[in-house]
Amino acid sequence: MAFPEDVLADEEEIVLHLRPHWKAAVAPTVVLLLALTGLIMGWVMLPATEGGRIGLGLVAAIMLYYGGRYGAYPWLAWRCTEYVLTGERLLMQWGVVDRQRRDLPLNRVNDHSLTQSLLDRVLGSGTLTVDSIGDQRVVLAGVPAAQLVQTTLYELIELAPADEEEEAEEQPQRGSSSGRSSR
Missing domain, CATH: 2.40.50 (OB fold (Dihydrolipoamide Acetyltransferase, E2P))
Known part of the structure; x- marks a missing residue:
């Protein structure tokens, strides 16, 4: 994602354009993978009966909640955070x-x-x-x-x-x- 140039002054140049270290994205990625794995395991292991479908719906709701709250949202927050250092100022955007x-x-x-x-x-x-x-x-x-x-x-x-x-x-x-x- 490029930093918007209209935020900068006329002769202001970007010296450094960073986002938080990739280590911040590791835990959310692991949570997303675990949620996906749990959903697949529930789909494969639960029987095709009405009770199995209810159980799969419950497993899907839990995995979507945890995957979204502790996986997708922190990953998006990491992706949308930027630190820009110019010759005149320090800009943070999140x-x-x-x-x-x-x-x-x-x-x-x-x-x-x-x-x-x-x-x-x-x-x-x-x-x-x-x-x-x-x-x-x-x-x-x-x-x-x-x-x-x-x-x-x-x-x-x-x-x-x-x-x-x-x-x-x-x-x-x-x-x-x-x-x-x-x-």
Whole structure:
């Protein structure tokens, strides 16, 4: 799924476009497979009598409920969650039925930290917590290549203020040199 370009500013470019690590989709996929297996076993093993059909309906209802609630919905939530890092901001977008989007300008970021369990370290994922001005906190759970994302975030935060300071310093110098030549 491509990130909508109309969300970005005119000259804003995407640096990283991620979704949560694939490990978040493993459990829902296993639940879906188990629900499908239970449904097939009920269909094969229950007799073709009226009681068997009632039992199969009951098994089907249970498997559909658990497969939908603990399998399909979490898998769709994983699939519909996106983390986008641009040169100016961090965007998070999530939601299956209703979409939610949150923007965090990089110039408002105070601190960012990375938390990794042993499994996260093995898989290269982690939870990135970003704190910003005004006691706002954003938690990006299950970020793939978490150390690379944290390093990239740090570099973008450090580059953004330097660019603004250089532009502010260059403008008075240009004005003063043009003022001298007109005299």
